[in-house]
Amino acid sequence: MxxxxxxxxxxxxxxxxxxxxxxxxxxxxxxxxxxxxxxxxxxxxxxxxxxxxxxxxxxxxxxxxxxxxxxxxxxxxxxxxxxxxxxxxxxxxxxxxxxxxxxxxxxxxxxxxxxxxxxxxxxxxxxxxxxxxxxxxxxxxxxxxxxxxxxxxxxxxxxxxxxxxxxxxxxGRDLTTGSHAVIFSDEQGTARDLKIEDDESTFSNVCYVIGTLSDETSVVRTVGTATGADRFEYWIDSRLKQGNDEPIEDFYARLDSRGIAEIAKRVRDIGFSVRVDPGEYGKRYTMGDKVVCVSKRFGIAFIAKINGVKRTQQAQSETVNIILGEPQLTLIGEIKLWLK
Structure with a gap:
């Protein structure tokens, strides 16, 4: 109601x-x-x-x-x-x-x-x-x-x-193993209308944040720990300045917070959506839970967190789609490991 x-x-x-x-x-x-x-x-x-x-x-x-x-x-x-x-x-x-x-x-x-x-x-x-x-x-x-x-x-x-x-x-809970494991599978009919999107055009996971100390010298803080080919860098002049009586640790914390905010804006747009049973969402699994999704059609299996839910209610019917984000992808050959 x-x-x-x-x-x-x-x-x-x-x-x-x-x-x-x-x-x-x-x-x-x-x-x-x-x-x-x-x-x-x-x-x-x-x-x-x-x-x-x-x-x-x-x-x-x-x-x-x-x-x-x-x-x-x-x-x-x-x-x-x-x-x-x-x-x-x-x-x-x-x-x-x-x-x-x-x-x-x-x-x-x-x-x-x-x-x-x-x-x-x-x-x-x-x-x-x-x-x-x-x-x-x-x-x-x-x-x-x-x-x-x-x-x-x-x-x-x-x-x-x-x-x-x-x-x-x-x-959220980890529902990837054990008796309460939740597995969405297109083969079993529990992963209907699976949609996959992957866009890293604006992605950054390491941010160099420049600020100014009280003596007018510049300082650069590095936020993020990715390495090698997985490292996507971004540079920003925060225009933040250390207060005259502000401890250096507090100023660094402010610069780090700015870097975290910038990285949050530049996430890799990876999204999987699956239509699920309206009667199961909120009971077997809910927002924030980690679940397993398997698709033989796309040749993938992955663990991902339920990051969102979209509901549409019309007359006497309702559809529920869950959005799975930041998946840990694996090869289709490893599907049996997820299904155990």
Missing amino acids: LVVYDSGLSGYHEIKPISYTTEEWYNDIGKFTLIVAPSKYNIAHLKKGAILFRTVIKQAMVITRVSPDTSQDRITINGFTANWILNKRAIAVAATIATVEADIYAAITSNLRELPNVITATLKALTESFSAILHGGQMLTEFIKILDAVELGQKMYLDVKTKKLVFEIYK
């Missing part, structure tokens, strides 16, 4: 869509398009700032655009996954990041400034670490860069009991 809560989360109303398509990502902002009839009921409740909530899968979205179309007799509503709300706030209160989960939660708490109905999840005691000082920039945008570096995901869900939007950092 799809319902809409008002912006204060005080009440909800059921919505009957003509169509509803969504995209969600392991560590990014997703989006949606909802098409409904132009009834007085829909006009009254589907307003900017309202929260769409799909009860079965606990999916929360925020409405940012409402577009009535009299020529086609419908209303088109667009918006983003609820985590987008964090970008309403900048990091005005500086935050030191060491233990990623705990320190990002602390940074959020320090920078909410009365942003209503937003809290952080209970700590899972994740141990991933990263060294950075954050000051300035939009909250979620800055957090995404760090979470990318340590391969953690993030999402915001609606707690219907407390009427709060809960921001959560999490880590």
